[in-house]
Amino acid sequence: MTDSAETKEPKAVENPHVAALNEACGPVESSTFRGQQRVIVPAEKSLDALSLLKASGFDLLVDISCVDYLEYRGAKHRYGLIYLLASTSSNQRLTVRVFVDDPEPTVASVVPLWEGANWLEREVWDLFGIRFTGHPDLRRLVMPEEFTAHPLRKDYPLQGRGERHNFPVITRDHS
């Protein structure tokens, strides 16, 4: 656990949020890179942490996405969920990272907090296979419903496994 005071440019404005998170959800790791504050929150506390952050001013959910660390050197967990938050009143940004693992990656859904998370979480489910408990309507968003794999995982090849050409052919005589 590293406290934010150890980073090169301690920003006094971010400290209260990290401190509040430290109190509420146990120790959280935080770091700064290129002026952006990142916090790592354990998966089971993610909903509490995000509710706390929403209540303390981060009202805009910018993005939810995921990184598959399967081929990353030095990675300890497989999936890293990223919540990008921003505050419209004070123009601060914060990145919250939540790590989950195979075999059944599951995380609490933040749709009760931000309605915009609905489709973003559906996309993460579709492309990575991370389940969101409490999501009102978790089904595929960008891939067809019959699709079975989760394409953005690192073990899925770029050209796919033949699904893209598995269709009937129409020739001039038929049409």
Added chain:
Amino acid sequence: MAVAQSGSTGLELPENVVVSRLDELASWCRKNSLWPMPFATACCGIELMATGAAKHDLARFGAEVFRFSPRQCDLMIVAGRVVMKMLPVLQRIWQQMHEPKWCISMGACASTGGVFDTYAVVQGIDRFIPVDMYVPGCPPRPEQLIQAIIDLQDKIQQEGTRTGREFNTHQRQDRKRALVECPEILSLDASRNPNLQRELSNSVTKTN
């Protein structure tokens, strides 16, 4: 279209009469009034709209109306990448179009998959749809699309419809074989047709 001064019939046609073959006339009408149905999916769709807009006007070539209903069109322009979720839709729309119909595959993505050799993009719609004209480019300039339409018009004029047998032109059909082989009668004027002369003289000698 030829103004026929048919030597065999010896007709003289006044100036306001044009004689042609029916299929050539039909092809001429069809090629000059191609109504495109834009199946615009991505960036090529914007160039398609630009081709239809004021600066490069596609309406000059007969493609006056961009009807979006497949029942009212005869040319489907697939502009943009087709992904596997969209391919059944494309096939259904193609089947809903009435004959005669043609298809232009506009852009690199529709022709071969383009830059997107990924799990989701169909590598060329001609794997699943019969395509008549391919337009390369990413995206093709409006002038390229207009050239493609002109080339398609030439193709229509030369070939007519691909499956249309409605005019029964003897080039595309198998020659009908009569039950009894008769020599060809080239001309009704016996003096210029040795076969006919022979036939006539044979029948004359027989009856005699």
Added chain:
Amino acid sequence: MAIAPTEIETSPEARNEDYLWTLNFGPQHPATHTTLRLVLKLEGERVVDAIPEMGYLHSGFEKIGEHLTFNQYVTVTDRMNYISPMANNVAWHHSVETLLGIDLTPRCTYIRTIVAELARISDHLLSNGAVGLDTGAFTFFLYAFYQREVIYDIFETLCGARFTNSYTRVGGVSQDFTPLVIEKTRAFLKTFPKTLHDMERLLNRNRIFVDRTKGVGLLTKEEAINRGATGPVARASGVTRDLRRDEPYLAYSDFDFQISCASAGDCYARYLVRMQEMRESLKIVEQAIENLPSGPVDVGIDERMALPTKKQVYSTIEGTISHFELSMSNRGFEVPCEESYAAIEAPNGELGFYLVGDGEDQAYRARCRPPSVLNFAMFPHLIRGHTLSDVVAVLGSLNIIAAELDR
């Protein structure tokens, strides 16, 4: 692709009503917003619910990002929001340069600002043109398209392509501004205000257009923030968030311009916000063109990020080394094993890329944060209770670009 109605989140009125008429709108449809699908539940002409479906243009952009280098991927970012590709290029390289920690030269920041603002004008012209076209104003659409041709001409003179330019590179741009480009931009700045004025006179107080768009598709400020809206859609609802002023990037802090906002939150407000943003963009381009700093466009040779000029390669040792480092396939950029996010104010909203670097010159993960996804997700909320003819007006005003939506 059948959707079982009981499985999907719908409004309570729509869920169990059998008498409602289901209309499938798309994915191939006359509105110029390409491949979106809406399943509308209608009671007569009134829309009781709308279930949007996307993914009909999903091409795996994010997976491609893991296989292409930073300078190669910019060609793919062109194809995202394809009506303002320059803005996507600027956004991509802004994130890459944030990850790599590069500072650009002043001339480069001004040039990127100019092309980003021209792309914004181009985008708003098409967006409002599409709103006009869908509500029946064909002349407005043709005017807009003609002005876009003028902008295409500027871009073509600049980098050779009408759109899908792939103009930016790591540490700089691919071609510098020539005097001809500056002259054409100045000519555009002279002629465009009059055309904009003509276009406004066509629609601003046009009875039919105002009736069709005023009060339609209302989005309140709290809903806009809760649903993650950014860009003109949010600003038309009163959210005064614009990254050009709140988190200034490139050269925006040097210019004097206003942020366009409205409070009504309906389609008409979004239309007006976009028209006003075009005027502000003109101001920015004018100030930038007049004060364009001279100097090099790419970062210096020592940074080993941008390809040096041929003269430098042949005459200086640093140029040769830099060229070698960048061109050989087993060398390349020094990319830190870190993650960062950087966003710009694209014409459609906040367009950002979350990049994970792993030491190689290909991103380990390139996530694009698309503004269109959140805008489209809001659509059922905006359309409930309106009529079928309002569907196209609202869809047009949200400016949903299918390629950015699906990536």
